Amino acid sequence: MFLLSRRLKRVAIFPLAMAVAFLLYLLLMPDVSRLKTENPRRTSFMEIHERDARKRGQSFSIYQVWVPFALISPTLVKAVLIAEDDKFWSHEGFDYQAMQKALEKDIKSGKFKLGGSTISQQLARNLYLTPEKSLLRKAREALITWRIERALSKKRILELYLNVAEWGKGIYGIEAASRHYYGKASLSLTPEESARLAAVLPQPRKYSPIGNQRYVVHRSELIYDIMVRRRVVVPEYEERQGEPQVSDALPVPGGQ
Numbered sequence: 001m002f003l004l005s006r007r008l009k010r011v012a013i014f015p016l017a018m019a020v021a022f023l024l025y026l027l028l029m030p031d032v033s034r035l036k037t038e039n040p041r042r043t044s045f046m047e048i049h050e051r052d053a054r055k056r057g058q059s060f061s062i063y064q065v066w067v068p069f070a071l072i073s074p075t076l077v078k079a080v081l082i083a084e085d086d087k088f089w090s091h092e093g094f095d096y097q098a099m100q101k102a103l104e105k106d107i108k109s110g111k112f113k114l115g116g117s118t119i120s121q122q123l124a125r126n127l128y129l130t131p132e133k134s135l136l137r138k139a140r141e142a143l144i145t146w147r148i149e150r151a152l153s154k155k156r157i158l159e160l161y162l163n164v165a166e167w168g169k170g171i172y173g174i175e176a177a178s179r180h181y182y183g184k185a186s187l188s189l190t191p192e193e194s195a196r197l198a199a200v201l202p203q204p205r206k207y208s209p210i211g212n213q214r215y216v217v218h219r220s221e222l223i224y225d226i227m228v229r230r231r232v233v234v235p236e237y238e239e240r241q242g243e244p245q246v247s248d249a250l251p252v253p254g255g256q
Helices: 002-027 032-036 044-055 074-084 096-109 119-128 135-151 154-164 174-182 191-199 214-229
Strands: none
Touching (some): 044 119, 191 214
């Protein structure tokens, strides 16, 4: 009887302990509501890259120029959404179909990458987490994403993402990227330049929007063709109608 009583107490304490742990976990979550009016000065990814460079004895400078959403090229915005999160305006933070495809790809390759992240998820990861690929990080990412989607407007989420996303070593945000690669403000980007900048987002340290890397050329052409088909790029539409049609969807970028 005594042993039974002790076991019952343990069973009763376990859910209470789990509830307390979950409550503490929630309390330790970042206050994303501040992002409504505050632009983050630094992100977790910036700090990680800076720390890694210091460990290797290398210099690391951050180039970022914050720009409001109204001063970003609408064509660039469309190109990024096509490349990274085509259902951004309709989902609530998660694209379950893209996640399923990414998971199936992981199972087939035997590697744990968990791609198919939405822009909201990428923003959560950039601001508060690490590039580490683990279930715990994905769980934290999901919770922060859920909070971001409920605290911020879609337009604000997109503005934040476009200003903190990495576009090369030490280059953060679309304005810095546009000036660095093309010597102009992001509002003046052409459709072709927008497609190339969007194409490198999954791996901005490996690929450059300028040059002739096969991956960048191929992916930017896919993005551009979709913009033409959707009449985002109206002047080119008629002359490209006779060209071979491509699927109006991009492959899910792996592991981002």
